[in-house]
Amino acid sequence: MLAIPLNPNLTRPLYLQIADHITALARAGQLQADQRLPSSRQLAEQLNLHRSTVVTAFDELRARGIIQTLHGSGSYICSGLFDQALQAPKPQALTTPVLANDQLIAELWRLNHAEGMISLALGVPAPDMFPSQRFGQLQQRIARRNPQTAWNYTHPQGFYPLRQAIANDLARHGIQTSAEQLIITNGANEAINLVTQALAVTGDSGLIEEPSFHTTLLNLQQAGIRLNGFAVTHNGPDWASLNAALRTGSSHPRFILVVPDYHNPTGMRWASDQRYQLLNWANQQAIPIIEDATYSDLGLTGPSQPALRAFDPNVIYIGSYSKSLMPGLRIGFIVANGLLQQQLVSLKTITSGSNESFSQQILAEYLHAGEYHEQLAWVTSIYQQRRDALLEAIQCYLPTEVHATIADGGFYSWLHLPADQSIMRLFQRALQRGIVIFPGQAFYLNQANQTHNAIRLCFARYPEDVLTHAVRLLGSCF
Amino acid sequence: MLAIPLNPNLTRPLYLQIADHITALARAGQLQADQRLPSSRQLAEQLNLHRSTVVTAFDELRARGIIQTLHGSGSYICSGLFDQALQAPKPQALTTPVLANDQLIAELWRLNHAEGMISLALGVPAPDMFPSQRFGQLQQRIARRNPQTAWNYTHPQGFYPLRQAIANDLARHGIQTSAEQLIITNGANEAINLVTQALAVTGDSGLIEEPSFHTTLLNLQQAGIRLNGFAVTHNGPDWASLNAALRTGSSHPRFILVVPDYHNPTGMRWASDQRYQLLNWANQQAIPIIEDATYSDLGLTGPSQPALRAFDPNVIYIGSYSKSLMPGLRIGFIVANGLLQQQLVSLKTITSGSNESFSQQILAEYLHAGEYHEQLAWVTSIYQQRRDALLEAIQCYLPTEVHATIADGGFYSWLHLPADQSIMRLFQRALQRGIVIFPGQAFYLNQANQTHNAIRLCFARYPEDVLTHAVRLLGSCF
Numbered sequence: 001m002l003a004i005p006l007n008p009n010l011t012r013p014l015y016l017q018i019a020d021h022i023t024a025l026a027r028a029g030q031l032q033a034d035q036r037l038p039s040s041r042q043l044a045e046q047l048n049l050h051r052s053t054v055v056t057a058f059d060e061l062r063a064r065g066i067i068q069t070l071h072g073s074g075s076y077i078c079s080g081l082f083d084q085a086l087q088a089p090k091p092q093a094l095t096t097p098v099l100a101n102d103q104l105i106a107e108l109w110r111l112n113h114a115e116g117m118i119s120l121a122l123g124v125p126a127p128d129m130f131p132s133q134r135f136g137q138l139q140q141r142i143a144r145r146n147p148q149t150a151w152n153y154t155h156p157q158g159f160y161p162l163r164q165a166i167a168n169d170l171a172r173h174g175i176q177t178s179a180e181q182l183i184i185t186n187g188a189n190e191a192i193n194l195v196t197q198a199l200a201v202t203g204d205s206g207l208i209e210e211p212s213f214h215t216t217l218l219n220l221q222q223a224g225i226r227l228n229g230f231a232v233t234h235n236g237p238d239w240a241s242l243n244a245a246l247r248t249g250s251s252h253p254r255f256i257l258v259v260p261d262y263h264n265p266t267g268m269r270w271a272s273d274q275r276y277q278l279l280n281w282a283n284q285q286a287i288p289i290i291e292d293a294t295y296s297d298l299g300l301t302g303p304s305q306p307a308l309r310a311f312d313p314n315v316i317y318i319g320s321y322s323k324s325l326m327p328g329l330r331i332g333f334i335v336a337n338g339l340l341q342q343q344l345v346s347l348k349t350i351t352s353g354s355n356e357s358f359s360q361q362i363l364a365e366y367l368h369a370g371e372y373h374e375q376l377a378w379v380t381s382i383y384q385q386r387r388d389a390l391l392e393a394i395q396c397y398l399p400t401e402v403h404a405t406i407a408d409g410g411f412y413s414w415l416h417l418p419a420d421q422s423i424m425r426l427f428q429r430a431l432q433r434g435i436v437i438f439p440g441q442a443f444y445l446n447q448a449n450q451t452h453n454a455i456r457l458c459f460a461r462y463p464e465d466v467l468t469h470a471v472r473l474l475g476s477c478f
Numbered sequence: 479m480l481a482i483p484l485n486p487n488l489t490r491p492l493y494l495q496i497a498d499h500i501t502a503l504a505r506a507g508q509l510q511a512d513q514r515l516p517s518s519r520q521l522a523e524q525l526n527l528h529r530s531t532v533v534t535a536f537d538e539l540r541a542r543g544i545i546q547t548l549h550g551s552g553s554y555i556c557s558g559l560f561d562q563a564l565q566a567p568k569p570q571a572l573t574t575p576v577l578a579n580d581q582l583i584a585e586l587w588r589l590n591h592a593e594g595m596i597s598l599a600l601g602v603p604a605p606d607m608f609p610s611q612r613f614g615q616l617q618q619r620i621a622r623r624n625p626q627t628a629w630n631y632t633h634p635q636g637f638y639p640l641r642q643a644i645a646n647d648l649a650r651h652g653i654q655t656s657a658e659q660l661i662i663t664n665g666a667n668e669a670i671n672l673v674t675q676a677l678a679v680t681g682d683s684g685l686i687e688e689p690s691f692h693t694t695l696l697n698l699q700q701a702g703i704r705l706n707g708f709a710v711t712h713n714g715p716d717w718a719s720l721n722a723a724l725r726t727g728s729s730h731p732r733f734i735l736v737v738p739d740y741h742n743p744t745g746m747r748w749a750s751d752q753r754y755q756l757l758n759w760a761n762q763q764a765i766p767i768i769e770d771a772t773y774s775d776l777g778l779t780g781p782s783q784p785a786l787r788a789f790d791p792n793v794i795y796i797g798s799y800s801k802s803l804m805p806g807l808r809i810g811f812i813v814a815n816g817l818l819q820q821q822l823v824s825l826k827t828i829t830s831g832s833n834e835s836f837s838q839q840i841l842a843e844y845l846h847a848g849e850y851h852e853q854l855a856w857v858t859s860i861y862q863q864r865r866d867a868l869l870e871a872i873q874c875y876l877p878t879e880v881h882a883t884i885a886d887g888g889f890y891s892w893l894h895l896p897a898d899q900s901i902m903r904l905f906q907r908a909l910q911r912g913i914v915i916f917p918g919q920a921f922y923l924n925q926a927n928q929t930h931n932a933i934r935l936c937f938a939r940y941p942e943d944v945l946t947h948a949v950r951l952l953g954s955c956f
Contacts, residue, residue, distance in 0.1 A: 358837060
């Protein structure tokens, strides 16, 4: 029996409602090709309508090419057409096929929201440390003051007072810039996407630290950029590795992408002399530098180093408030100059448009009020305690062969595991105990390389006792 | 004299502060290559420091490769290095060079915020009709109820209750879908960017209506997609033109992108039979359909037609709340199935990440409360009056040769002008009178084609009297 919902109160005539519904069922494959429809008499009885209404509906369906009527036999869903509709317009593959890491990250996002799991996998800050109350007050103030404009478009480059506030704040990192050079983006992800799109096209090559943030690797790979990785030591690049990566590429690299402050996943910070050395090296090689400063505000030990951008205004600087303040704002930014800056504003305008407007207005108020620094001082003191608790638990509960980096800042500790330890088996066992960890291969270009036997743990999200509990459970999985 | 600001209260030693500052000046080109520095003795006196501090600073600068000291002659900024720093790492051009339309649109965005101008150019809704007060209430409610999670990441696919609410709402357009098929995007712009990236790579071709939304054209062109345009009549595609466009392309089109409801810039809506015909045509040609429904909720006349997606679940459907509700939300969405849907979630995750979280939560509440329909009924009644006022003013004040389309919905009237009328001269003259109009060539693939002598006017933003005033001033520019 064909269930057709009809609504006599709609302006759309009943015969068209019938025709629409049968068309939709056929297109969706719920009525199959060559399937016989009830007769117009049967359908009229069932729907409690005059038969002429159903006959008109069938006329319409024939006109649409949805049914055909064989004399003396009845009406049938047309064949061919819908087989094609369901099979033919298959989407083409992406530039590069969907990577396995892609699916791993999708699974980690699913598990990030799963009830009862402790996830140390994703880089999520602690929500109980958000300045939510203060932001609530600022929301109300802005809603009262700008009721007409608060929800309108901002300029695609970003809300001007926010750009001013960020430019002022960057002086802390030794950067002299202005609202004019800044572009607000949907987090650092979009910033990296825009900058690398502007600098490189499919087939071009770029240099990147290895390991590196998994999303950045996927982002560049899906754009068809050939990445050459170089190793990093505790203080900065491994120069032999960097020069080897430069020689390996078949074309001159369009950029070098680095994270000098609190690298993801290793948590390391470059020494001062290594920063100057990279600037000189990149200048000599004529390779633009992209400096990803997502974690720069989250130093846990010692005084901060000036940014690369502080010493060379050609460095393209990317920042974010996702980790240092609140991810839900989705506010990242680019500092760039000249023609490149103009190209980036164009790209932002045409590929996505401006960012959400209200959060830009709140963050502008918050930064201008000078409250960000106090917030940073507070959260970094807590993250330092959490880092220490995580490291202590690793020493207590994990095998002695496990070697953890001591993060100078940011969110992560990076654990090297014995070569004979299967990371995916560890991941599965931990999952059974309610613990989510991040398998390290996602941070490498060549995932098959078994020397990369590592996991990343985020210490920012949970209090010390939860971290200790989670690591103890993880220890029982080895 | 070399002005070097020093702060003895910083943890960074004074000799490093000196070295940092000179490095920055040199990198910025404020100290030029081969420029001679003061002697360490002179600088020590000037800065009121012990000479050994300055000597140590110079040692550091030599180690950094910033200065060189010639025996008996003094210290000089190194040559070569900084010339390179300032000149060498020039950004590469975009995939396609920056288009002239790009600059035009940047200028229109600038003028959109300019004091004292009446801009009929951009598609901006009327801010005094925003449900700002109601959104303020919902903001407070969410801030109270979810203080800990309101500002955290949402899932990259979008906030689940929002996806549910949108899926429910789409039944109005005859679409049966679910939260699982939906992906929240940064407006319809990002939706189009993601879908076309997933379906086509550089060098692939696609079919698009001509004229079409300027940003969509730029978006696809910068991705290196070769577009073949086809003409539209009042009711739907010009079939001869569409078949010609299909034959013109050197490769099979990866998609056809259409706006069946209240097309931008023409305001037209496709007739029912033309919709079915396109579905059949695209199925026969095995070309996926992208349906841009940005303006679908803004019908001004007569009952709405079901969406293409209502009759074929293979249609990729794109919607937005920017025009129908408030642009500052930056909430658009995609409805897609199967493998393509998974690829789109991956692409969104790795190229930009989730949308701003708070606005997703507010919109979810607002849609679930069922208030959107009342808001739509109200705004469309007002937009209808504004459209009528604009058309009347056009009849009154513009030359009789000007032919304006009567929009069935949306924001725009599209004015064809006599072939001998220079649009850019009209644009300049109108600007002098404080009126901003949108030159029509930006909506065409071939901008040089002089038959495209048109302008787009947005009637949504201002009340009737302002529209009348603006058109009267425009009339004086011919």
